[in-house]
Amino acid sequence: MNIVCLDLEGVLVPEIWIAFSEASGIKELRRTTRDEPDYDKLMTWRLGILKEHGLGIREIQAVIDTIKPLPGAKRFLDKLRAETQAVILSDTFTQFAAPLMKKLGWPAIFCNTLEIAPDGSVTGYKLRTKKTKLTTVRAFQSIGYDTVAVGDSYNDLEMIRAGKAGFLFRSTPAIIAANPDLPAFEKFSDLLAAIEGVL
Numbered sequence: 001m002n003i004v005c006l007d008l009e010g011v012l013v014p015e016i017w018i019a020f021s022e023a024s025g026i027k028e029l030r031r032t033t034r035d036e037p038d039y040d041k042l043m044t045w046r047l048g049i050l051k052e053h054g055l056g057i058r059e060i061q062a063v064i065d066t067i068k069p070l071p072g073a074k075r076f077l078d079k080l081r082a083e084t085q086a087v088i089l090s091d092t093f094t095q096f097a098a099p100l101m102k103k104l105g106w107p108a109i110f111c112n113t114l115e116i117a118p119d120g121s122v123t124g125y126k127l128r129t130k131k132t133k134l135t136t137v138r139a140f141q142s143i144g145y146d147t148v149a150v151g152d153s154y155n156d157l158e159m160i161r162a163g164k165a166g167f168l169f170r171s172t173p174a175i176i177a178a179n180p181d182l183p184a185f186e187k188f189s190d191l192l193a194a195i196e197g198v199l
Contacts, residue, residue, distance in 0.1 A: 007151035008090035033153035056120035076188035134158040
């Protein structure tokens with residue numbers, strides 16, 4: 001039995017923080033897990049910038065409402081889900097994910113949660129578990145699934161390497177160069193063919 005584990009941002013939808021950076025004019029928020037491997041460091045830094053500029057969940061959600069899936073992403077996901085089990089494993093947050101899941105046809109997603117104050121300010125975040133993606137992949141394997149994983153960032157590498165197959169998709173030149181043994185793709189059609197080849 002197989003299950004395909006997909007990253008969300010950069011793979012199926014644009015990077016939320018980059019979109020918010022562009023909408024808010026705060027260039028520093030363009031930094032993502034493609035740039036910073038330490039997720040806790042990255043999120044603590046992001047929350048500090050939000051506080052500094054007086055921005056909260058309402059402003060972020062307004063931007064998320066404008067985000068569309070990457071061209072071809074929903075078609076890819078629909079085809080994949082017709083052939084095998086698939087789940088999205090993301091370090092995003094439930095407060096970010098719902099509008100995007102609707103646009104993708106409500107696939108299953110495992111993600112984290114933001115801590116929101118009554119005034120809408122983002123005061124912190126709660127991870128589902130340590131090493132969320134790797135831990136989830138290991139849990140699937142413990143109940144009899146072979147995992148195939150797809151991602152684009154540093155925080156995807158452990159889950160990509162943990163299963164029977166894994167792929168980089170629309171990753172950065174630096175990550176691709178540092179992981180030459182991982183097949184890397186730019187087109188959904190090529191990615192789907194690669195996944196089908198290992199199922």
